[in-house]
Amino acid sequence: MSGAAQVVLEARELGKAYALPGGIVVPALNGVSFAVRRGEFVSIMGQSGSGKSTLLHVLGCLHQRSSGHYFLDGVDVSDLDDEALSRLRNEKIGFVFQKFNLLSQEDTLENVALPLVYARVPRAERLQLARAVLERVGLGDRTHHKPTELSGGQSQRVAIARALVTEPAIILADEPTGNLDSRTGDEIMGVFQALHRQGRTIVQVTHDREKAEYSQRIIHLKDGLIEREETIETPRQAGVVALT
Numbered sequence: 001m002s003g004a005a006q007v008v009l010e011a012r013e014l015g016k017a018y019a020l021p022g023g024i025v026v027p028a029l030n031g032v033s034f035a036v037r038r039g040e041f042v043s044i045m046g047q048s049g050s051g052k053s054t055l056l057h058v059l060g061c062l063h064q065r066s067s068g069h070y071f072l073d074g075v076d077v078s079d080l081d082d083e084a085l086s087r088l089r090n091e092k093i094g095f096v097f098q099k100f101n102l103l104s105q106e107d108t109l110e111n112v113a114l115p116l117v118y119a120r121v122p123r124a125e126r127l128q129l130a131r132a133v134l135e136r137v138g139l140g141d142r143t144h145h146k147p148t149e150l151s152g153g154q155s156q157r158v159a160i161a162r163a164l165v166t167e168p169a170i171i172l173a174d175e176p177t178g179n180l181d182s183r184t185g186d187e188i189m190g191v192f193q194a195l196h197r198q199g200r201t202i203v204q205v206t207h208d209r210e211k212a213e214y215s216q217r218i219i220h221l222k223d224g225l226i227e228r229e230e231t232i233e234t235p236r237q238a239g240v241v242a243l244t
């Protein structure tokens, strides 16, 4: 494989500013450059307000950048309109959020199958794929539970299954353990490590140093800029999570 093909995402001098009413402009990213290779597990750290969520939203095609360039899986995202952006997002990105963002009226199976609706996969196939991916994260026996009937850790596993169901090029997670107790958070890191071992590319945002040490590399953000990068030579190991 060539070097270029191994790069899943590349940010070049990415800038993002929010425009507020009254002509006020809030700078959030001020020229961020880095690349993530296929199969890497990377963490983005930084204090509150340093631009972590903004960066993840630009990487995830939820927001368009204000300046610079962004390449996702070989596609120059920089000048895509909203429609093309959401198509690309659906195809290439799996999102995991701090608050799980599950539909409370729908059961586990329907929640996981949802991204496949946008991908226009027929219903029977959607449910079959959702069931398979739920089994992979250890929730094969919870397909008909509603979100209120699940623990926090189970809810986040459902959200991870939902992120995986489209077989995205990359999984982006914004504070995925932020709503979990420390032991359950470690369990979720175990799920990410197991996915990483299977060759998945994962970028997580966290302000928790311990959680960042489960990954291979930490990008430290400060005031919308990369302050430094750090390689974790021996990542922290979560208790083994078996994924089928």
Ligand SMILES: Nc1ncnc2c1ncn2[C@@H]1O[C@H](COP(=O)(O)OP(=O)(O)O)[C@@H](O)[C@H]1O
Residues within 6 Å of the ligand: 018, 019, 020, 026, 027, 028, 046, 047, 048, 049, 050, 051, 052, 053, 054, 055
């Ligand atoms: N929707 C928004 N409108 C205006 N300013 C925003 C918006 N979202 C974030 N910001 C500002 O951008 C900066 C970076 O925010 P954010 O990316 O949320 O940081 P973090 O996730 O590291 O806490 C902060 O100054 C924040 O106030």
Ligand SMILES: [Mg+2]
Residues within 6 Å of the ligand: 052, 053, 054
């Ligand atoms: Mg944030």
